[in-house]
Amino acid sequence: MRTTPEGDHLPVLADEILTLLCPAPGKIIVDCTLGAGGHTSLLLPLVVPGGKIFGVDLDPLAHQRLLEKLGAYADSFHFLHGNFAGLDRLLMEKEIFQVDGLLADLGVSSPQIDDPERGFSYMRPGPLDMRMDPTKGQTLGQILEKIDVETLAEKLGEFGDVEKAELIAQDIKDNYLAGMIRNTTDLSHVVGKYSLRKSNQQVFERGGVKPVNVLSQV
Incomplete structure (x- = not known):
């Protein structure tokens, strides 16, 4: 069984996402819709050491919720506060000019609805x-x-x-x-x-x- 810091949130299409993104140590992946952090939590353990996950969300509470669950992986996660429509600018501000994968799970997240x-x-x-x-x-x-x-x-x-x-x-x-x-x-x-x-x-x-x-x- 894969161990992740995702808590009780189950990311949708987890197996399909892993197959398509092929997360591996050293890779940089962007979660364009961080939400409850389920997908980020799934991917983080697989890109360390050396890799990073950038999570984008308009909701600053998404970052606060996720930090409580990341544990040892916190240093490999970077929160980008904004809309994914401005992703190029957000990444340039972090001096990231190339990534290995992008993920977008569009819509209102379950914590916002709950x-x-x-x-x-x-x-x-x-x-x-x-x-x-x-x-x-x-x-x-x-x-x-x-x-x-x-x-x-x-x-x-x-x-x-x-x-x-x-x-x-x-x-x-x-x-x-x-x-x-x-x-x-x-x-x-x-x-x-x-x-x-x-x-x-x-x-x-x-x-x-x-x-x-x-x-x-x-």
Whole structure:
């Protein structure tokens, strides 16, 4: 059995990732979406000695959580605070100009969903936040306070892939201004009655996606 400092988080497609990335001592691998650190924890023991794992995440809490689990491997891990879209700049700042492998597991990480205070969960009430980086930018509540219905509808249609974006936007705005949307479960009750576009409907019917999950991408 492979021993890793990953704790109770199970990285997805672990065997496939090991086959594709071929981690070995001395290699430099970038985990573009650090999240709970499951993939990084899987790879770290296999690149030492001499190798490094660079973990990228907008959420600074991802770094704090992982440091508690790395133990003897901590010196071989380097956290890059930012979006993977700016990966070239982040690596250049560390004077890294070539890497041996890249990994990206896109989406919201399970710790962010599990913590209602982050505002991503629709199962338990949490603040209207939904920021990937809680130290920067506007909260969802601040956005809803200022955004007009037309702009909100455009965002929902572009990023949320939902039907009747105009109706949803109007419903959200009306309920927010009336004080009926104060947390994430309130928001879920408003948008949960709307359906996804056909492109997402099959996934929804299998229980993999709820309409409010898709709206969190906006």
